[in-house]
Amino acid sequence: MGIHDIIEGKKQWRAHQARVKALPPDYQIVYKEMQKYFFKVGPVDLTDGDLLSGIVDFFEEGVAAGKGVLELIGTDVAAFCDGLIKDSRTYADIYQESLSTKKGPVEK
Structure with a gap:
């Protein structure tokens, strides 16, 4: 990931946040509660997907x-998420x- 990608990503995130503030x-x-929930337990591909922008839509x-x-x-709200x-x-998965996959202690 180059500097251009980072800058573009920040621009997109700021535009997304502006939509939320509107x-x-x-x-x-x-x-914001949904966003916190997703950042805590949400999908691995949250930043790559369009879940958050779809919610704003x-x-x-x-x-x-x-x-x-x-x-x-x-x-x-949690059930909806x-x-x-x-x-x-x-x-969580x-x-x-x-x-x-970890082996527990050996039982005697």
Whole structure:
């Protein structure tokens, strides 16, 4: 990855963040909670994929339709997030795999 790629990536992230800031406050709060959740347990390819920008697209459509954010996703934000990444490999999966491949102590 060269310096040009890093600069381009930062430009794209700033543009993405500007779209988030243009959302109504309730949408921003929910988006930030979703973002934290994904960064903690989310898919391995989060930065390579279009999951976060797809969520902003979905939220922008909800705003245009005059709906509240909880009307779109429901009251359980974590369950909504889990539904989005159900078929993706997560860091939790990698951790579980590493535990299953390690040998435990020898029993006597």
